[in-house]
Amino acid sequence: MTTHRTYQGQQLELFQARGGDIAARDAQDLMSWPFFSLAKSRRVRPIDFKMGDVAIRVEATAEHGMATIWDADILIWAASQIVEARDKGLRTSRFMSATPYEILTFINRDDSARSYERLKAALDRLQSTTVVTSIRQPSERRRHRFSWIAEWKERLDDRGRPLGIEMILPDWFYAGVLDNALILTIDDAYFDLTGGLERWLYRLVRKHGGRQTWGWSFDLEHLHLKSGSLSPLKHFCYDLRSIVQRQPLPGYHLAIVGDPDGRTRLTFKPLLTDRLAAPLKLKRRKSARL
Known part of the structure; x- marks a missing residue:
């Protein structure tokens, strides 16, 4: 397993996800504004939203469609892991590794092969969906462009069985998670x-x-x-x-x-x-x- 990655000139140290009981945390920016498709059917039409000084445009690919609000469960899992580790004085990173089991059980899904395939499809949508927003930018004229997951890959054993998933989160999301004022605990239900x-x-x-x-x-x-x-x-x-x-x-x-x-x-x-x-x-x- 890779323990360091260089991404866009940054040296990233691997953060290994932890199991056990961890409170679910959500990012307030993602809770307040329209960042995800609410439909289970594939959406390719962009979200183009403006209200006051907030501007958001979300674009999807025809191949994968737009990331859905169910796909966002993976981001809730990631935020929960980062906040839990930080509060315990552990080093965190936006380069993360976990087993499919750890992610699926946290977001209350079964561990079947079908759920694993859906997990990979969700990761593809999160990676291929692009966001342009003015939120948390120092100037109204500035925009931050990113994908919900910059990169991801699965690790397999010699028989092709899944060993784990590695992903790199975008700076915009990671910075918001590290800001205590921008995180809320949500009900597991x-x-x-x-x-x-x-x-x-x-x-x-x-x-x-x-x-x-x-x-x-x-x-x-x-x-x-x-x-x-x-x-x-x-x-x-x-x-x-x-x-x-x-x-x-x-x-x-x-x-x-x-x-x-x-x-x-x-x-x-x-x-x-x-x-x-x-x-x-x-x-x-x-x-x-x-």
Whole structure:
């Protein structure tokens, strides 16, 4: 296994992922803005988003399609590993190595051959999707361009069986993970959410609602814009109402209310009896070897 890599003139030391119970952490920039496709079908149409001084353009290839919000689970795993190691005084790096088993069990997926193939397809989408953004740039005229994964490769034994995966994360993502103010702990139950819209909504609610007693609210047109969804506003609102009826988001209660000015808003606030109202507990993840 390679222990050092030179990438774009930088000498990177390998960071070996750790197993065991690790709290899931998410990057707030990724929770707030439309960076991923919310559809399970292949998306190649770009996301082109502007709001105030925030500009984001996400581009996909026809071969792989755009990275999805399910693919972003790998980035949550990476952020969780980096923060956990840093907090324990260990050296971290954006050059990471792990077994497929370690990644799959963390994001609550089974260890089947099918899951491994899906993992590799997700890594391909993360590597081939390109992002251009003004977020965290010192000047409004500056833009940072990157892929969610700069490089990745799998290591195989003599029989072609998987030994591990190595990947290099982009500077933009890695710098945000190392900034404590830009990281939030999320509920493990997030990985059980099956719909793209409800996954996106949980991340947005966790970012903006947090643990505030009175929660937060957005009007539906604003939510539609922030989602980057290709779904028409009418269908988007219908899907939101279905989510409100089902109440699937761990730790939060959702409601749709009408404003006096005629606008419709989604409100959300934390459930006081939930884990987010108290110190977060870690869920023991099942482990099984590939």
